[in-house]
Amino acid sequence: MRAIQIDQFGTPDVLTLVEAPRPEPGPGEVLIRTIATSINPVDDKTREGAIGAGTPPLPMTLGWDLAGVVVDGGDSELRAGERVIAMSHQLSSGRGTWADLVALPTKAVAAAPQAVSLVEAATLPLPGLTAWQTLNWLAVSAGERLLIAGAAGAVGGLALQMARARGVEVDALVSRDTQVAFARDHGAGVVATDPDAFQDRSYDAVFDTFGAFLTETVKDGGRYASIATQAGPVPDLSSRGVRTTVNQVHEDGTGLSALTKLVDDGSLRLRVHSAYGLQDIRAAHQRFLQGNLSGKIAMTF
Numbered sequence: 064m065r066a067i068q069i070d071q072f073g074t075p076d077v078l079t080l081v082e083a084p085r086p087e088p089g090p091g092e093v094l095i096r097t098i099a100t101s102i103n104p105v106d107d108k109t110r111e112g113a114i115g116a117g118t119p120p121l122p123m124t125l126g127w128d129l130a131g132v133v134v135d136g137g138d139s140e141l142r143a144g145e146r147v148i149a150m151s152h153q154l155s156s157g158r159g160t161w162a163d164l165v166a167l168p169t170k171a172v173a174a175a176p177q178a179v180s181l182v183e184a185a186t187l188p189l190p191g192l193t194a195w196q197t198l199n200w201l202a203v204s205a206g207e208r209l210l211i212a213g214a215a216g217a218v219g220g221l222a223l224q225m226a227r228a229r230g231v232e233v234d235a236l237v238s239r240d241t242q243v244a245f246a247r248d249h250g251a252g253v254v255a256t257d258p259d260a261f262q263d264r265s266y267d268a269v270f271d272t273f274g275a276f277l278t279e280t281v282k283d284g285g286r287y288a289s290i291a292t293q294a295g296p297v298p299d300l301s302s303r304g305v306r307t308t309v310n311q312v313h314e315d316g317t318g319l320s321a322l323t324k325l326v327d328d329g330s331l332r333l334r335v336h337s338a339y340g341l342q343d344i345r346a347a348h349q350r351f352l353q354g355n356l357s358g359k360i361a362m363t364f
């Protein structure tokens with residue numbers, strides 16, 4: 064089967080399409096034929112060698128997102144031919160999804176949304192679970208005020224929509240004027256490119272996707288979650304009674320099932336910036352690196 068692997072760290076030129084052995088699913092695992100996947104910032108950092116300790120050994124297959132079709136459901140209720148989505152924690156397991164066939168724990172897999180194509184669905188797992196699990200940590204509820212920093216990014220854009228579906232009042236820090244319309248269209252109230260636009264100590268919770276550390280905006284007794292691992296810890300706000308975390312996404316089929324429902328009931332709209340065939344993996348990464356994206360870069364098999 065085909066797989067995208069690296070055997071050294073570096074520019075997108077180290078990405079290579081290789082023939083790799085077919086994975087054999089073990090107990091409690093399901094074998095999936097990949098139809099589409101997408102590129103996330105972590106894939107870029109892994110390829111560059113920027114992750115450091117904890118990176119799987121070389122050569123490795125990259126990729127976290129997966130949308131595909133069940134080949135062998137093992138002892139699960141999943142049947143061959145069923146459309147599924149999954150997130151593989153590639154850094155901890157070494158199991159990359161950029162391969163024709165991927166064996167994953169059944170509990171990391173969920174039915175794919177019916178309302179969208181598998182190419183669109185492939186943009187959901189990693190950013191969607193990150194948004195879902197972080198909103199759950201923040202425990203924001205209807206009527207509360209949430210500030211999202213990076214609200215037009217992959218994670219931030221999904222978090223904005225999920226929070227609005229929960230009845231949360233969301234304000235949005237975005238990076239560029241072209242992102243303002245996206246945030247407004249998806250239900251944000253105050254939308255700004257200037258961090259000073261947000262009132263001090265007025266938010267019940269802050270969801271920080273890029274290490275903005277807008278710690279003055281959170282109310283005393285509030286919650287502050289960053290997902291920007293490489294920006295380091297959130298400053299200690301315990302003297303103000305603010306709980307803080309740098310949240311780490313984990314495999315979660317139950318969470319994916321909840322996301323599938325949100326897509327199918329129209330609460331979550333997915334954004335594909337462009338799709339590339341597997342043989343164009345280097346061009347896909349070059350485009351990813353150029354930035355100024357209005358959605359995810361998908362790859363099709």
Ligand SMILES: NC(=O)c1ccc[n+]([C@@H]2O[C@H](COP(=O)([O-])OP(=O)(O)OC[C@H]3O[C@@H](n4cnc5c(N)ncnc54)[C@H](OP(=O)(O)O)[C@@H]3O)[C@@H](O)[C@H]2O)c1
Pocket residue numbers: 103104105189190193212213214215216217218219236237238239272273289290291292309310311312354355356
């Ligand atoms: N901890 C975890 O488990 C976990 C899970 C998933 C992702 N992450 C990390 O979370 C980060 C976001 O991931 P993502 O997939 O959402 O990336 P993304 O799609 O690139 O989104 C990041 C967003 O933040 C915006 N931004 C960056 N700097 C900004 C600034 N100074 N002011 C305003 N907006 C700014 C970007 O704007 P531009 O488009 O203009 O650059 C972009 O819209 C990445 O570093 C990723 O590695 C962590």
